[in-house]
Amino acid sequence: MTIPECPKGSLVEALRDGRLGPQERGSMERHLAVCAACGETARALARIGEVVRAPQEPATPLEHQRARLALLRRATELPAAAASVRGVRFALVAAALAVAAGMGWIGARVTAPSERPMVAAHLRLPPRLALARETTLRPSDDARFEHERSAGLDVVTLTSGTLDVTVRPLAAGERFIVRTTDAEIEVRGMAFRVEAEQGRIRGIAVAEGAVEVRYAGFSAVIPSGGSWRATSSAAAPAVPRPIPPPAPSEARPPPSPPRAPFGVRAAPAPAREPREPRDAPSAAVSSPPPAPSAAPSAPPASREFAEAMRALGRGDYMGGAAQLEAFSVAHPGDPRADEADYLQAIALQRAGRAAEARAAARRYLATRSEGAHRAEARKIAGD
Amino acid sequence: MSRASKREVQETSEQTDAALFSAIALGDLGPLGVLFDRHHEYVRQFVLRAAPSAADADDLVQETFLTAARAAASFDGRPSARPFLIGVAVQLVRRRRRTFARLHAILDAFGAAPAPSPRTPEESTSLAEEEELLRAAVARLSDERRLVLVMVEWNGMSGVEVARILDTPVGTVWRRLHEARAELRSAVERGKR
Numbered sequence: 001m002t003i004p005e006c007p008k009g010s011l012v013e014a015l016r017d018g019r020l021g022p023q024e025r026g027s028m029e030r031h032l033a034v035c036a037a038c039g040e041t042a043r044a045l046a047r048i049g050e051v052v053r054a055p056q057e058p059a060t061p062l063e064h065q066r067a068r069l070a071l072l073r074r075a076t077e078l079p080a081a082a083a084s085v086r087g088v089r090f091a092l093v094a095a096a097l098a099v100a101a102g103m104g105w106i107g108a109r110v111t112a113p114s115e116r117p118m119v120a121a122h123l124r125l126p127p128r129l130a131l132a133r134e135t136t137l138r139p140s141d142d143a144r145f146e147h148e149r150s151a152g153l154d155v156v157t158l159t160s161g162t163l164d165v166t167v168r169p170l171a172a173g174e175r176f177i178v179r180t181t182d183a184e185i186e187v188r189g190m191a192f193r194v195e196a197e198q199g200r201i202r203g204i205a206v207a208e209g210a211v212e213v214r215y216a217g218f219s220a221v222i223p224s225g226g227s228w229r230a231t232s233s234a235a236a237p238a239v240p241r242p243i244p245p246p247a248p249s250e251a252r253p254p255p256s257p258p259r260a261p262f263g264v265r266a267a268p269a270p271a272r273e274p275r276e277p278r279d280a281p282s283a284a285v286s287s288p289p290p291a292p293s294a295a296p297s298a299p300p301a302s303r304e305f306a307e308a309m310r311a312l313g314r315g316d317y318m319g320g321a322a323q324l325e326a327f328s329v330a331h332p333g334d335p336r337a338d339e340a341d342y343l344q345a346i347a348l349q350r351a352g353r354a355a356e357a358r359a360a361a362r363r364y365l366a367t368r369s370e371g372a373h374r375a376e377a378r379k380i381a382g383d
Numbered sequence: 384m385s386r387a388s389k390r391e392v393q394e395t396s397e398q399t400d401a402a403l404f405s406a407i408a409l410g411d412l413g414p415l416g417v418l419f420d421r422h423h424e425y426v427r428q429f430v431l432r433a434a435p436s437a438a439d440a441d442d443l444v445q446e447t448f449l450t451a452a453r454a455a456a457s458f459d460g461r462p463s464a465r466p467f468l469i470g471v472a473v474q475l476v477r478r479r480r481r482t483f484a485r486l487h488a489i490l491d492a493f494g495a496a497p498a499p500s501p502r503t504p505e506e507s508t509s510l511a512e513e514e515e516l517l518r519a520a521v522a523r524l525s526d527e528r529r530l531v532l533v534m535v536e537w538n539g540m541s542g543v544e545v546a547r548i549l550d551t552p553v554g555t556v557w558r559r560l561h562e563a564r565a566e567l568r569s570a571v572e573r574g575k576r
Binding site for chain 1: 408409410412415416419420423424427428431432441444445448449450452453454456457474513514517518521532533535536537541542550557560561564567568571
């Protein structure tokens with residue numbers, strides 16, 4: 001049987017969407033109780049809503065971590081990341097470790113090669129050893145390394161191959177460090193394996209105790225049974241830097257804070273300086289050599305953009321606008337050029353230069369046909 | 384993880400969305416992970432509904448966060464970044480191209496689809512079937528109609544909020560919503576016949 005249409009049928013949708021005033025709403029609600037046609041319409045609309053709201057399978061924690069890892073990896077490839085990738089490097093590795101932990105790879109002997117993540121991979125652990133009375137280094141056949149010792153500071157520089165290291169309990173003030181050109185491993189435990197290739201870290205597996213690895217701007221402790229493997233492109237080669245000798249008065253030197261990748265450190269410190277760790281003067285990289293595997297992004301562009309943003313942040317809107325304009329002119333192909341052009345208008349508006357802000361917004365609209373901020377720019381332009 | 388690193392991560396995770404976006408705008412991408420943890424599922428659920436193919440969802444979610452990171456400086460400082468992220472996701476859904484993955488998924492679905500079989504009257508009127516009909520019809524809606532429908536019905540956004548995100552008059556929002564619902568009801572009616 002067909003239900004005849006009701007003249008009030010169009011109001012059912014308005015009621016559902018909250019477009020009726022209080023009086024109309026009350027009237028329509030009473031009408032719905034007695035009108036079969038409108039009741040049917042209301043049920044059909046509700047059914048549509050239910051289908052749209054029907055629960056969708058949430059991402060599993062593993063899927064979440066994988067997506068997070070992929071996001072952070074891609075984010076580091078953005079030009080914007082070049083200003084400071086310390087945080088994301090750390091997060092990237094943390095995410096990688098989380099993915100690995102989620103799949104039961106860290107500390108486990110079972111591997112799943114088909115789904116092995118790129119960053120964290122299982123390393124074969126060195127044989128478990130009794131607590132060492134003396135420090136020993138057991139190199140692989142192809143290992144190349146140097147061991148220097150002075151004033152309680154042991155530094156092993158590994159160029160290639162694998163090194164099984166056992167370290168006797170360190171006395172107060174003693175330090176033991178394994179170094180490659182791009183990483184430092186501070187020993188906190190007894191036995192671990194470190195692998196390098198062409199001077200660069202490949203991976204670490206810890207059998208006893210723990211080690212602290214400082215790599216590509218992050219610092220993390222790998223516990224007993226844990227392992228970690230470096231990405232091939234996560235860090236630029238580092239310049240070897242002097243390691244401060246141990247402080248005789250300290251029972252144990254504090255671990256060095258996370259450091260930015262060496263290739264990035266040449267840029268001025270980003271705005272969050274108070275939270276950035278400070279380097280000893282001797283660690284300053286004043287003239288890093290060209291880094292063949294450094295990120296393809298252009299640090300000058302990131303620096304200029306960050307400086308412009310800092311100017312805006314401290315209220316220097318005119319200065320910021322000028323810097324943004326310079327950025328846009330100098331780097332027209334940069335993904336942030338769209339942002340820079342739009343922010344010029346915002347900066348001028350905040351500086352009280354309404355006419356100039358309108359002109360900037362119109363320029364943006366004229367030149368950025370696919371711009372991400374056209375709607376906002378139109379408002380500023382007054383069009 | 385060193386104690387300092389732990390503290391830093393904790394501090395970051397306690398920051399507001401606005402503070403995280405400010406840090407990202409200044410070039411520190413670390414807080415992007417925190418934002419992702421906070422809002423990934425919400426954005427994903429939106430995209431699963433707003434994009435016609437689930438095959439696109441993961442890519443779109445990634446692109447949403449990457450685009451949001453690029454546009455961090457324009458975040459307006461509101462307490463939650465969700466409307467901002469949804470706005471970005473909407474633009475990406477609108478601009479997306481038919482990816483190979485999506486095409487592949489469509490072809491797979493086409494190949495795997497069972498041949499229609501005669502239905503009993505009881506089957507025809509089942510709610511499950513109606514739900515299937517509706518789901519399929521939602522996927523066939525135009526992007527503009529589907530986006531409005533999802534933003535109103537799932538996000539619970541007002542017409543004004545939707546209009547702001549889509550940069551259209553409020554009247555257009557209501558018109559598209561009405562058209563979307565009418566199309567869905569017609570599809571269900573046709574499917575039942």
